[in-house]
Amino acid sequence: MDVKTRRIGRPRSELARSAVLHAVDDLLVEVGYAAMTMKGIAERAGVSRQTVYRWWATKAEILFEACVEDALEELAVRPTGAPVADVAAYLEALVRFLVRSPAGAAYRALVGEAQHDAAVARLLASRDLLGDSARPVIERVLGRAALPVPMDQATAALVGPAFFWVLSGRDPGRLDVLRLARRFLADLGVR
Amino acid sequence: MDVKTRRIGRPRSELARSAVLHAVDDLLVEVGYAAMTMKGIAERAGVSRQTVYRWWATKAEILFEACVEDALEELAVRPTGAPVADVAAYLEALVRFLVRSPAGAAYRALVGEAQHDAAVARLLASRDLLGDSARPVIERVLGRAALPVPMDQATAALVGPAFFWVLSGRDPGRLDVLRLARRFLADLGVR
Amino acid sequence: MDVKTRRIGRPRSELARSAVLHAVDDLLVEVGYAAMTMKGIAERAGVSRQTVYRWWATKAEILFEACVEDALEELAVRPTGAPVADVAAYLEALVRFLVRSPAGAAYRALVGEAQHDAAVARLLASRDLLGDSARPVIERVLGRAALPVPMDQATAALVGPAFFWVLSGRDPGRLDVLRLARRFLADLGVR
Amino acid sequence: MDVKTRRIGRPRSELARSAVLHAVDDLLVEVGYAAMTMKGIAERAGVSRQTVYRWWATKAEILFEACVEDALEELAVRPTGAPVADVAAYLEALVRFLVRSPAGAAYRALVGEAQHDAAVARLLASRDLLGDSARPVIERVLGRAALPVPMDQATAALVGPAFFWVLSGRDPGRLDVLRLARRFLADLGVR
DNA sequence: GGCTAATCGAGACGGTACGTCACGTCTTACT
DNA sequence: AGTAAGACGTGACGTACCGTCTCGATTAGCC
Numbered sequence: 087m088d089v090k091t092r093r094i095g096r097p098r099s100e101l102a103r104s105a106v107l108h109a110v111d112d113l114l115v116e117v118g119y120a121a122m123t124m125k126g127i128a129e130r131a132g133v134s135r136q137t138v139y140r141w142w143a144t145k146a147e148i149l150f151e152a153c154v155e156d157a158l159e160e161l162a163v164r165p166t167g168a169p170v171a172d173v174a175a176y177l178e179a180l181v182r183f184l185v186r187s188p189a190g191a192a193y194r195a196l197v198g199e200a201q202h203d204a205a206v207a208r209l210l211a212s213r214d215l216l217g218d219s220a221r222p223v224i225e226r227v228l229g230r231a232a233l234p235v236p237m238d239q240a241t242a243a244l245v246g247p248a249f250f251w252v253l254s255g256r257d258p259g260r261l262d263v264l265r266l267a268r269r270f271l272a273d274l275g276v277r
Numbered sequence: 278m279d280v281k282t283r284r285i286g287r288p289r290s291e292l293a294r295s296a297v298l299h300a301v302d303d304l305l306v307e308v309g310y311a312a313m314t315m316k317g318i319a320e321r322a323g324v325s326r327q328t329v330y331r332w333w334a335t336k337a338e339i340l341f342e343a344c345v346e347d348a349l350e351e352l353a354v355r356p357t358g359a360p361v362a363d364v365a366a367y368l369e370a371l372v373r374f375l376v377r378s379p380a381g382a383a384y385r386a387l388v389g390e391a392q393h394d395a396a397v398a399r400l401l402a403s404r405d406l407l408g409d410s411a412r413p414v415i416e417r418v419l420g421r422a423a424l425p426v427p428m429d430q431a432t433a434a435l436v437g438p439a440f441f442w443v444l445s446g447r448d449p450g451r452l453d454v455l456r457l458a459r460r461f462l463a464d465l466g467v468r
Numbered sequence: 469m470d471v472k473t474r475r476i477g478r479p480r481s482e483l484a485r486s487a488v489l490h491a492v493d494d495l496l497v498e499v500g501y502a503a504m505t506m507k508g509i510a511e512r513a514g515v516s517r518q519t520v521y522r523w524w525a526t527k528a529e530i531l532f533e534a535c536v537e538d539a540l541e542e543l544a545v546r547p548t549g550a551p552v553a554d555v556a557a558y559l560e561a562l563v564r565f566l567v568r569s570p571a572g573a574a575y576r577a578l579v580g581e582a583q584h585d586a587a588v589a590r591l592l593a594s595r596d597l598l599g600d601s602a603r604p605v606i607e608r609v610l611g612r613a614a615l616p617v618p619m620d621q622a623t624a625a626l627v628g629p630a631f632f633w634v635l636s637g638r639d640p641g642r643l644d645v646l647r648l649a650r651r652f653l654a655d656l657g658v659r
Numbered sequence: 660m661d662v663k664t665r666r667i668g669r670p671r672s673e674l675a676r677s678a679v680l681h682a683v684d685d686l687l688v689e690v691g692y693a694a695m696t697m698k699g700i701a702e703r704a705g706v707s708r709q710t711v712y713r714w715w716a717t718k719a720e721i722l723f724e725a726c727v728e729d730a731l732e733e734l735a736v737r738p739t740g741a742p743v744a745d746v747a748a749y750l751e752a753l754v755r756f757l758v759r760s761p762a763g764a765a766y767r768a769l770v771g772e773a774q775h776d777a778a779v780a781r782l783l784a785s786r787d788l789l790g791d792s793a794r795p796v797i798e799r800v801l802g803r804a805a806l807p808v809p810m811d812q813a814t815a816a817l818v819g820p821a822f823f824w825v826l827s828g829r830d831p832g833r834l835d836v837l838r839l840a841r842r843f844l845a846d847l848g849v850r
Numbered sequence: 851g852g853c854t855a856a857t858c859g860a861g862a863c864g865g866t867a868c869g870t871c872a873c874g875t876c877t878t879a880c881t
Numbered sequence: 882a883g884t885a886a887g888a889c890g891t892g893a894c895g896t897a898c899c900g901t902c903t904c905g906a907t908t909a910g911c912c
Binding site: 284287288289324325326 | 887889890892
Binding site for chain 4: 500501502576577579580581582583584585589592593596598599617618620621624625627628629630631632633635636637638642643644647648651654655
């Protein structure tokens with residue numbers, strides 16, 4: 087540990103930290119974002135309310151910290167060599183993340199909150215989880231070809247339809263991932 | 278007046294109803310969704326809290342009622358005869374709606390809330406505002422040609438990228454609407 | 469009916485009046501005074517709220533009107549000829565009235581309310597139910613003898629102990645009515 | 660400090676406690692029992708509503724806590740040596756307490772409430788203020804003589820007439836305290 | 851081993867909004 | 882004019898959570 091960050095006094099309890107993060111994960115699934123309160127998180131974590139407030143200002147902050155690592159992992163797909171398969175696999179992982187994963191539920195909750203809370207919007211903007219996960223897929227299928235549009239336009243084209251499908255409450259099973267993948271590649275000029 | 282709609286007792290005050298709907302519109306802009314409370318709505322509307330609760334169970338319900346008509350109007354675009362222009366105009370209207378319009382702000386807030394409130398999700402699902410606005414555009418540019426994919430897939434393809442762009446907090450001015458329109462039409466096989 | 473008291477318009481509904489008085493009786497027993505509301509009375513009587521308010525200003529007024537006749541009847545005792553028996557019988561009737569009778573419950577409720585509501589106090593003062601019921605008993609046992617104290621002092625001496633006993637929540641069965649009767653008569657100088 | 664009384668967490672604010680008790684005293688005099696609300700008490704005491712609810716469930720509980728000490732003090736009379744004078748002085752103190760004292764007003768309000776609220780009845784029964792104040796007077800005038808009746812019957816005989824006189828709204832100035840004292844002593848067989 | 855300092859738990863504090871209830875008034879149509 | 886129906890503004894109810902605060906207890910590094 088860095089000498090500068092060494093501080094006297096009782097060190098922060100790693101137990102308390104992880105208990106809070108797990109409590110948030112659990113509570114999001116059990117009671118939902120709206121019904122999740124700082125008080126409830128503290129009680130569920132077996133930690134005092136003061137301790138929660140000492141380290142996080144809002145439940146959004148806790149949730150964000152709790153879901154970032156999981157999100158990155160769940161959105162990474164292994165390359166197969168076939169562009170269509172790669173893109174389709176990514177889209178499937180994306181839908182699965184948004185619909186099934188606790189981290190995805192947290193992410194959707196945060197996106198929702200960001201629509202009416204500027205602080206949460208800033209928090210989300212600090213880490214473009216979906217864009218960052220789409221970029222390596224796009225770069226891989228392009229190979230050495232040039233990207234005909236800016237990267238963020240490309241990621242929006244790739245991610246957008248699935249994102250809208252899920253967030254507007256449509257049945258995830260009915261999304262035609264393969265067709266979306268083909269369209270996307272055709273548009274990029276791949277194959 | 279219709280015999281069926283004749284009711285005994287004091288009739289509902291149209292003044293109170295519209296005052297509440299306007300108050301909700303104003304408050305959403307001024308304080309945002311999260312800080313908007315039933316109490317605040319009642320006070321802003323100059324109406325009793327009880328009256329608000331008599332007719333709406335949640336602020337989401339009020340917001341939904343307040344934004345539906347505006348949304349339909351703002352998302353309707355006049356046909357120009359040129360498919361690319363029509364689609365691009367629709368996308369521009371969609372982005373403008375989501376970003377600038379009070380009704381669009383309400384809609385975004387509701388979509389956000391729907392991510393962690395099943396009742397709001399049901400409310401939104403009862404009226405597919407974006408899908409319904411996209412369908413006539415798609416039908417018009419198709420003319421007599423057949424739609425190669427189910428309509429909801431097509432609307433998702435059209436709406437999704439712009440929807441994601443806005444909800445993920447990207448700069449609306451940097452979205453290449455024309456390119457999205459061309460891609461969409463190419464994919465439909467139009468022209 | 470007197471020509472002078474004839475009024476134009478729809479005459480007062482006797483059905484509504486008695487329905488309200490009965491509803492008050494029932495509700496006092498079922499839910500108690502505190503939980504008895506004007507709204508509840510109206511609903512129980514099958515009468516509109518407005519009709520209740522038109523004729524009575526408070527639930528105390530209704531209750532008073534509902535209990536006066538019953539009270540007078542229940543507090544009247546038949547003379548036996550023996551002073552001690554007469555007085556004891558009266559005290560027993562008094563305790564029974566206060567403890568068991570619905571009208572007595574109403575009376576106790578009104579006495580209670582009168583302690584912190586001047587209007588109810590005036591209402592009760594307009595009809596000295598307990599004093600009026602004690603007076604004939606006292607006059608009878610006195611016969612032609614003169615009352616050595618003012619009548620209200622005598623009624624207080626007679627009624628007071630039993631009244632306190634019941635209103636202070638003591639067990640009614642443990643009150644020694646016979647002894648109270650003997651003391652009272654001794655003090656009056658009877659026999 | 661005693662180990663048992665040591666408590667973790669922030670200790671209860673004595674300021675808040677006494678502010679509430681004083682507020683209740685004041686409000687009873689100013690607005691009366693019925694118009695006294697938990698909200699009003701909190702505001703008058705400069706204390707949050709939650710704090711009031713944390714320590715007392717009803718306004719009756721607050722009132723009871725506020726009046727017990729005062730009542731005991733005001734109902735204690737100094738012995739003079741003369742039984743008639745002692746008893747008469749007690750009755751005068753009793754009437755003064757019930758009619759003039761704020762604590763007495765609180766007591767009357769509670770007795771009233773107890774007639775239609777079982778919880779208040781229990782509260783009052785837990786502390787027989789009037790009986791407890793009468794007992795020492797009775798024991799003193801008795802000296803070494805035996806009490807010919809159970810103590811509660813004796814206290815009822817002593818307290819009852821004055822209690823009834825006041826609670827039935829009669830003019831306190833017209834109560835013949837001296838005569839009541841003489842009758843009471845004669846009945847006990849004193850002198 | 852004592853001192854300093856930050857953390858932790860517990861829980862009371864003043865606030866504010868919640869959703870409900872009853873209040874008493876009113877506006878309708880009907881009788 | 883009286884009535885049933887029912888919406889209206891008002892305001893207290895009791896609860897929940899907010900974010901802050903004051904405690905005592907704990908746990909480290911430093912002298």
